[in-house]
Amino acid sequence: MSFSVLQRELDERKAAGLLRTRRTLETPQSPHIVVDGESYLAFCSNDYLGLAEHPQLTVALQQGAQQWGVGAGAAHLVSGHFAPHHQLEIQLAEFVSKPAALLFSTGYMANLGVVQALVGKDDTVFADKLNHSSLNDAMLLSRAQVKRYRHGDMAQLATQLAQTTSGRKLIITDTVFSMDGDIAPLREMLALCERHDAWMLVDDAHGFGVLGEQGRGSLSHFKLDSPRIIYMATLGKAAGVSGAFVAAEQVVIDTLVNHARSYVYTTASPPALSVALAESLRLIAEGEDRRAHLIKLIAQLRDGLTGLPWSLMPSDTAIQPLLIGENQQALQLSLSLRERGIWVAAIRPPTVPQGTARLRITLSAAHTQADVQRLIEALHELAQ
Numbered sequence: 001m002s003f004s005v006l007q008r009e010l011d012e013r014k015a016a017g018l019l020r021t022r023r024t025l026e027t028p029q030s031p032h033i034v035v036d037g038e039s040y041l042a043f044c045s046n047d048y049l050g051l052a053e054h055p056q057l058t059v060a061l062q063q064g065a066q067q068w069g070v071g072a073g074a075a076h077l078v079s080g081h082f083a084p085h086h087q088l089e090i091q092l093a094e095f096v097s098k099p100a101a102l103l104f105s106t107g108y109m110a111n112l113g114v115v116q117a118l119v120g121k122d123d124t125v126f127a128d129k130l131n132h133s134s135l136n137d138a139m140l141l142s143r144a145q146v147k148r149y150r151h152g153d154m155a156q157l158a159t160q161l162a163q164t165t166s167g168r169k170l171i172i173t174d175t176v177f178s179m180d181g182d183i184a185p186l187r188e189m190l191a192l193c194e195r196h197d198a199w200m201l202v203d204d205a206h207g208f209g210v211l212g213e214q215g216r217g218s219l220s221h222f223k224l225d226s227p228r229i230i231y232m233a234t235l236g237k238a239a240g241v242s243g244a245f246v247a248a249e250q251v252v253i254d255t256l257v258n259h260a261r262s263y264v265y266t267t268a269s270p271p272a273l274s275v276a277l278a279e280s281l282r283l284i285a286e287g288e289d290r291r292a293h294l295i296k297l298i299a300q301l302r303d304g305l306t307g308l309p310w311s312l313m314p315s316d317t318a319i320q321p322l323l324i325g326e327n328q329q330a331l332q333l334s335l336s337l338r339e340r341g342i343w344v345a346a347i348r349p350p351t352v353p354q355g356t357a358r359l360r361i362t363l364s365a366a367h368t369q370a371d372v373q374r375l376i377e378a379l380h381e382l383a384q
């Protein structure tokens, strides 16, 4: 069998403006990067606090490697669970006010593991239509019944919950929606959980470190505390390193240790990463200045981008998507910015719904007001 069938699929994708390719960074993650030999002002990382190249984290990682070596060498349940992992789990649980926490190698794996461990074919998962792909994949892999509700539509979710009369019920949602930047109505969702005896998994990939008191995340932001909430956050975005964790009741964590396949059947992350992450947690907790600066930049951008032919989607977070609509136009705008030395990613279907291609502008505390002003001016020029 020839591979020409694959080439044809790729060619079709390209013709539709949907072919994805990678660019190679030649400098560390920061607002000022060199990509394929060219310098750019970038607005597309999820390094919201600017910690990815923080010198204290670099030193912590070096010291971690010095003390613990580079590889864990085994899965957590065999001989790969190290003191730094254990210590970090205790600190993370405390930070988000949950009884216990469990580290995963990535957020994608955490979501797969949690959903698959908690529900099965006799159960039902309720999911926002704009959830992150890892949550979508997780619910399919779990073999549970799936009910998807319109984005943020609590009335539809309530109806779906009421119609479900048997099995476990698990609501899964992004807290800050990764391609939209808006925040799920977690308080209303928790009320629905209580009324219908359901659990909820909240994916705080874009809230942890940014929202809430001391960056404790979305539960702190909404002042929510319930054993029904299973909290998940990633450690490669605002935390600037890599990995993810789930925080919940001890019985939930024990269940994950026993049943989450993406936890059990994989090598533990290097313990040195946990040493760096413990330092990152300190920087997050002490990061009020970074968060205040980020909030100022968000206001500056929203203010500066009024009067364009394209509008910013409603968002108060560091994710500020500029809705373009058509794929090729979004791609063209992204290319025109790039010619001006500014890098903003065009996000197209299937990552977002058809007809809603957008420039996903993300801000970081590492940006300056002058950086944001440069983007504002470039977009106004391109709108001419």
Ligand SMILES: *Cc1c(COP(=O)(O)O)cnc(C)c1O
Pocket (backbone or CB within 6 Å): 105, 106, 107, 108, 109, 111, 132, 134, 174, 178, 203, 205, 206, 234, 235, 236, 243, 244
């Ligand atoms: C990035 C992201 C993930 C995946 O986390 P990784 O650690 O990158 O695998 C999961 N959920 C959401 C909402 C995300 O944005």
